[in-house]
Amino acid sequence: METPWLSADELRSWRAFSDLMLVMEDALDQQLRHDSGLSHLHYSVLVFLSEAPEHRLRMTDLAENLKIARTRLSYTVARMEEAGWVRREDSPGDKRAQLAVLTDEGMATLEGAAPGHVTLVRSAVFDRLTPAQARTFGAACEIILSGLTGPERPALPLDLPWRR
Template identity: 50%
Template structure:
């Protein structure tokens, strides 16, 4: 086994700390502004960007990188707010589609400015334009490598 070099270990630990703190920061902001965790906001955001503001549940789970069970729980909570609804899939009787409701879209529009401000303040206001470009490039390389290792085609990384 080849261990990490001292520089790699320091970089790895800094990366883990930064991503953990960022997740916590965004969760707290969204809990305060919308009463939902960051993952739920990401589901609403994903649905808002799809045709018909809907997506098969299995595809949404794959996109969010969560289990179907965890997605089902999240969708149940979002349904409780009236922000999404489930519908039978028109092309597959066994499947279901998650649909972003008008109320869910309105909530997304209402909370987006605070979320953008939190992301900007935590990440982009601290970086130079060159660092921002490098962060994007590095993140895409890591994500593409991880996705290609499980055989998934990931168009939203391009």
């Protein structure tokens, strides 16, 4: 079977997207580290916990939300425990599961970091797009993400990160 190479337009789009992913992640991480001493991953953990009922999530659910390997999450949460932003608890309904719990200090850290983060996201993304473009961008991202995580995702050597 012959490889279906990308057209010039597809290659241009792919490179723009690939570069965007790398530069955006770096910009978000730099802004958060500079303004609040948080990595982008630490900020994301705090966000998901702040939005969860009672500010707690099973570690496996948190890994899935973050789209990262459980081992990476375990290491990250351990560092965040040292900082006093989260704590771990045994799950009352499942002796094998642990919960990550947002502390008051973690919530205060998130509240301090959020304005600068939102300002960067707005200026880098949404101030540059019309409302229609923003909706199209979001829809395209959802379609691509579904193709990588849904039932028809490509066969890869390893399972999804949060299942590893």
